[in-house]
Amino acid sequence: MTIYITQGRYSQQAMKGLVAKPEDREAEVRKLIEGSGGKLLSYYMTLGEYDFLIITENKSEEDALAPIAVAAAGGGVSHTKTVTAITPAAAKRVFEKANKLAGSFRSAGT
Numbered sequence: 001m002t003i004y005i006t007q008g009r010y011s012q013q014a015m016k017g018l019v020a021k022p023e024d025r026e027a028e029v030r031k032l033i034e035g036s037g038g039k040l041l042s043y044y045m046t047l048g049e050y051d052f053l054i055i056t057e058n059k060s061e062e063d064a065l066a067p068i069a070v071a072a073a074g075g076g077v078s079h080t081k082t083v084t085a086i087t088p089a090a091a092k093r094v095f096e097k098a099n100k101l102a103g104s105f106r107s108a109g110t
Helices: 012-020 026-035 061-073 088-102
Strands: 002-010 039-045 052-058 077-085
Touching: 002 012, 002 061, 026 039, 026 052, 026 061, 052 061, 061 077
Parallel strands: none
Antiparallel strands: 002 052, 002 077, 039 052
16 A cells, blocks of 8 residues: 555635534545545644645555545645655665666766
């Protein structure tokens, strides 16, 4: 399973609704993620450019992006950004592969 980190903003309408009727969105987000076969690892409200950050685990990009499309289509969220995350152990394996390849590559202009 791959880890995905998604950030996004709530729409003005969503914020207005949350202020009028406060709610914890974690259960609803979890249900949506699990509906695509994934697992919600973390869900945070954040300060700054984005209003929320979720960390999920899923089988594929398609399975990870489907719930984001549903949330965006509902009009409650916008400006979503999703990145793939890898563990430090996986990063070490990447650097080991890069180490083996480094001697056979010539940089542009050299």
